[in-house]
Amino acid sequence: MIPKIHPTFKLNGRHLDHQGVMIVAYSYVKEGTEWEKEVGDFLLNWLDDFDVMTVFTSGSTGSPRQYKLNKQHMINSAIMTGEHFDLGPGTEALCCLPLSYIAGKMMMVRALMLGWEIDLVKPNSNPLKKAEKRYDFTAMTPMQVKKSLKNIHKTKMVLIGGAAIRSQLIDDLQHKHTKAFHSYGMTETASHVAIKQLYPKFENEYTAVGDISFLQDNRDCLVINAPSLGTNNLVTNDIVELIDEHKFKILGRIDDVINTGGIKIHPDMVEQKLAAHIAQRFFITGMNDEDLGEKVILIVEGKESDVQQAFTALDKYEIPKEVYFINSFEETHTKKVDKRSTLERLFRK
Numbered sequence: 001m002i003p004k005i006h007p008t009f010k011l012n013g014r015h016l017d018h019q020g021v022m023i024v025a026y027s028y029v030k031e032g033t034e035w036e037k038e039v040g041d042f043l044l045n046w047l048d049d050f051d052v053m054t055v056f057t058s059g060s061t062g063s064p065r066q067y068k069l070n071k072q073h074m075i076n077s078a079i080m081t082g083e084h085f086d087l088g089p090g091t092e093a094l095c096c097l098p099l100s101y102i103a104g105k106m107m108m109v110r111a112l113m114l115g116w117e118i119d120l121v122k123p124n125s126n127p128l129k130k131a132e133k134r135y136d137f138t139a140m141t142p143m144q145v146k147k148s149l150k151n152i153h154k155t156k157m158v159l160i161g162g163a164a165i166r167s168q169l170i171d172d173l174q175h176k177h178t179k180a181f182h183s184y185g186m187t188e189t190a191s192h193v194a195i196k197q198l199y200p201k202f203e204n205e206y207t208a209v210g211d212i213s214f215l216q217d218n219r220d221c222l223v224i225n226a227p228s229l230g231t232n233n234l235v236t237n238d239i240v241e242l243i244d245e246h247k248f249k250i251l252g253r254i255d256d257v258i259n260t261g262g263i264k265i266h267p268d269m270v271e272q273k274l275a276a277h278i279a280q281r282f283f284i285t286g287m288n289d290e291d292l293g294e295k296v297i298l299i300v301e302g303k304e305s306d307v308q309q310a311f312t313a314l315d316k317y318e319i320p321k322e323v324y325f326i327n328s329f330e331e332t333h334t335k336k337v338d339k340r341s342t343l344e345r346l347f348r349k
Contacts, residue, residue: 001071002049006115008089013119021112022047035122038099042108046071055102057187067187069102076228077190078110080210084195085157087137089115094138094155096127103161106191107139128154142169143335145180152178159183161192163336164268166275173199182206184250186236189229194248208246216242219254239266258286258294263317265296270318274298277310281329283339284320295321299342301329 005018016024021043028040045053052068082088093116097104104123111118119135121127125144128151138155141162145152149172152158161183173180180199184206185192194206194214208214215223217235222242224234237255240248252266259265267284274282281301289295298320300307311319330341 001051002047003071003075003113005112006089008115008117009112010117011111011120013117018047033122035098038104039108039120042099042105046109046112053105055105055187056100069187069190070230073229074106074109074190075113076210077106077192078113080212080228081106081110081192082114084209085137085159087114087116091116091136092133093118094127094131094135095120096123096144097139097141098123102187102191103139126151128152131155141335142166145169145173149173149176152176157181159192159195160198161185164271165198167272168275170198170202171276188234189224189226189231193224193226193229205243205247205249213245214240214242214248215245216240220251221254222248222250256285258284258296260286260289260294260296260317261292265318270296270314273313273318274310277313278307280305281337282307283337285339285343287322289321297321298323299339299346300325302327 005016005021009016011021011024025040025043028036029044032040052070053074055067055069057065057067091114093107093111095104095107095118097107099105099108107118110116125147127140127144128138128148131151131154134153135155137157137159139159139161140148142160142165145158145160146169152173153176155178157179159181165182176199181195181197183192184194192209193212194208196203196206211228212224212226215225217223220239222236222238222240224236225232237253239251239254241251242248250268252268256267257264258267270284271282278300283299285297285299286294287297296318298307300323302325304325307323324346326342326346330338330345332338
């Protein structure tokens, strides 16, 4: 299929029809910088006559994988987002995410299909710094939001995704006059399937977008049903508290659970408790232990510091038995912490 372009679509201030988009795409591919070539490649692939697009997973839970998404499902996702946030034709949006992965691709799909006026900037840690107007909508990673707090007022609404959000960042978003939301989704579902609000109202649970519904399997892991996205009974490794078929709370990942002396510890929940007390990046994981089976350990990025005081926020079995410091964390292509590679480097003999 060759998707149609909404008549009100604008790219960097210019109205573009199909031919105009193709000209810009070829220009980006031929003469653009590396990030512009990614934009050009995406636009050319989006407007070809194939029904599917090849995308890559981020690699945060394993090696990056190829995945084929149906273009119609991507369009359906864009429509659901537009309806959920009431973002119709003429919405002014900023795309500051790389188009090599699903989050950036879907920003462009929304703009093309819903008739947004979208500006593109090179992905960086503070994309709003040079913005000269106030956007209606921007999607960013937690790191970008953290670095952009002084300029976050330049967008009326920010959708944060790609990684977990620390409680300190939620506190920092208060009274910034910008509506903030956190998304839950994955490459296989063409971006988010559920949203929770962080500001001005804070919600503990994620709420389904569109016609999407949820179940739990016998491990208490989330199962996604999203007919309009071509997804039925998609089993995840996210342990959840299912409130109803449209709402859930995330407790952690089943493959991250630490069984220490018969007590199950969820690293995500421990990290949330520590986040307000440790300024450096860190994560909780398990290590084999002769007596306990597994023991809780803390990995901290940067110079050694006194983190013991932070442990007063933890329950007895959550307290790390050991703390390790490493100069810098390994990262995936999408700038998420690559825990597996970090641990391999830290404990390499």
